[in-house]
Amino acid sequence: MREKDNLPVIVGVGQSVDHWDGQDAEKAPHPLAMIRAAMTLAIEDTGSSSVGPAIDCAAFIRTFPDSLREPVIPFGTISDLPQAVLAKTDLAPRQVIYSAVGGDQPQAMVNELAASLASGECEVAIIAGGEVTGAMKAAMKHGHRLDWSDDTDGPVEDRGRGEPLLSRYELTNGLGMPPQTYAAQEQAWRARNGLSTGEWRELAGKVFSKFSEVAADNEYAQFPTALSAEFLATPSKANYPMCDPLLKWHVAQDAVNQSAAVVVTTVGKARALGIPEDKQIFLHGHADIKDALVSQRPDLSRSAAIELALEQALTASDLESSDIAHRDLYSCFPIVPMLAAEALGLDPLNDQLTVTGGLPFFGGPGNNYSMHAIASMVETLRKDRDAYGLVLANGGFISKESVGIYSAAAPKAWAPVSCEARQARIADRPEIALINEDCEAEVEAYTVIHGRDGPASAYVIARNEIGRVIARIDTQDANSRSVLAESEDLVGKKVSVVHRDGVNFVSGLARA
Incomplete structure (x- = not known):
């Protein structure tokens, strides 16, 4: 040989x-x-x-x-x-x-x-x-x-x-389908890089516009159309919000x-x-x-x-x-x-x-x-x-x-x-304790999940000295919903979490 x-x-x-x-x-x-x-x-x-x-x-x-x-x-x-x-x-x-x-x-x-x-x-x-x-x-x-x-x-x-790929704790408290799970990680990346939602979408639009140009010249592409950076960065009927900050054409x-x-x-x-x-x-x-x-x-x-x-x-x-x-x-x-x-x-x-x-x-x-x-x-x-x-x-x-x-x-x-x-x-990384009790914690990541009529659900991932908590935001509850007003800068903010019936919920922003 x-x-x-x-x-x-x-x-x-x-x-x-x-x-x-x-x-x-x-x-x-x-x-x-x-x-x-x-x-x-x-x-x-x-x-x-x-x-x-x-x-x-x-x-x-x-x-x-x-x-x-x-x-x-x-x-x-x-x-x-x-x-x-x-x-x-x-x-x-x-x-x-x-x-x-x-x-x-x-x-x-x-x-x-x-x-x-x-x-x-x-x-x-x-x-x-x-x-x-x-x-x-x-x-x-x-x-x-x-x-x-x-x-x-x-x-x-x-x-x-x-x-x-997801635990029962994660699913119970808000994670789930790929868009809603990836979106929280996108928010963490956006915050680390000091970008507003608009700036993140502008960057994603420019990067993905170049991707679409490659697809437009690929005989095996399912959607061979070049899309502009402006279109990809702008919410519209054809590019609607899915899970903040993601729009439709940011997703597979x-x-x-x-x-x-x-x-x-x-x-x-x-x-x-x-x-x-x-x-x-x-x-x-x-x-x-x-x-x-x-x-x-x-x-x-x-x-x-x-x-x-x-x-x-x-x-x-x-x-x-x-x-x-x-x-x-x-x-x-x-x-x-x-x-x-x-x-x-x-x-x-x-x-x-x-x-x-x-x-x-x-x-x-x-x-x-x-x-x-x-x-x-x-x-x-x-x-x-x-x-x-x-x-x-x-x-x-x-x-x-x-x-x-x-x-x-x-x-x-x-x-x-x-x-x-x-x-x-x-x-070999240390295990992170997952919290299932009332607490206050600093937000690391989050997303707002959109339906046809606007925000349908949301959740946060937050840390404190005990460990990490994932908690849903009840969009029907006024106090919980008030947190969404801070959504542009929610990473780094402290929230109050209540645990009821086996689920964590955000009850509002923590008092300073």
Whole structure:
């Protein structure tokens, strides 16, 4: 065996998008067919007819319907998605994996299978995923009755939903869906940087306008329209408030029909299969880091997981941030690319941050977005062969970070990266006591959640000498509601909290 024959390498990528308008039910994209389409494209992209029969591992990124405890499934259940996808292909992998929940999973799966390939546990792997949430919503709107049910089954390593990303305490007292949970962290970041809500929206608008310009030129984007910074910064009917400070177009858009897949093997196997060298893009340094629950993070305006994962991947690649020419920083909400830009020493207004256009504009296909980022990065680096590219994939509530650094240039040596030492920095942090009693505390973060008729609910996260308290703001109570008048500068203010019936509530501002 030649010295570098066991180096893992991406040899094929495929992406698919469907802009079905909801009119003709016969043209509605099918969830299984969408994923198969990307897999077919990825296999064809290798340039070798021998690849399909050689695939001995197939990994699938968990779909949204299989990620939620109470999913919306109006058109039937797919009982075993991996085997249902494979059933109408010629592939016969001996290992089939169904990933855990999280937007980190595409990059995490590349990292994991690269190690399996390098050790000889498998020889050729395909990783794929896709979503048709857009078609589901359009079909329901137009009254179509589609049948997506499938009872195919077979052996699958099903990793389930994974560990809970929010605790019962957090859910009881105000945290919940991604917008309302990320929004509080956005407020903490805004306050740390001394920005008003208007100034934060202006900054987010400028950064995300550049993202939308990239999406406008991307043939696989679901929403390929460039939006102005002014539009993105201004509340309007088309860009309405969701959870302060977030407006609609600051948030990942899930009404998409998109799929993507990558084929990974080793240099030696690629040569044996006749895959051209100009198709091959190498994984260099990589990292996977998990953070604690939101309520256990010492500084809600920062992310230790993002910082440590980026640091680990760069160190393992023997590179500096300045050596990276192309990036795709996860962008479900503005805080993620902002924090990553901070960690990398980048200027988010002027430095390149995405190769796809980002989740609000390219589209947010559930857990599979970063598969598109990896595929786009591979295509970019095939053209820019002396450059390095970095993909940051994010899962949960900045809960799980996965990073991969890529290049057409082979690494001098390759080995799976151990993140144990950096992960220990998070595990070794002191536990923060969570308060379930009457108290006063200083606000660290908060959000106001909007409905159609204005503010519908709100909560604060606050600290005192005992620990941390999360408390709801009762928008129907005059004293509690009065706190919202201070919402622009609520971070740093002291509030009074009362505990009743198992729930914490803000009763008003604490007296000086």
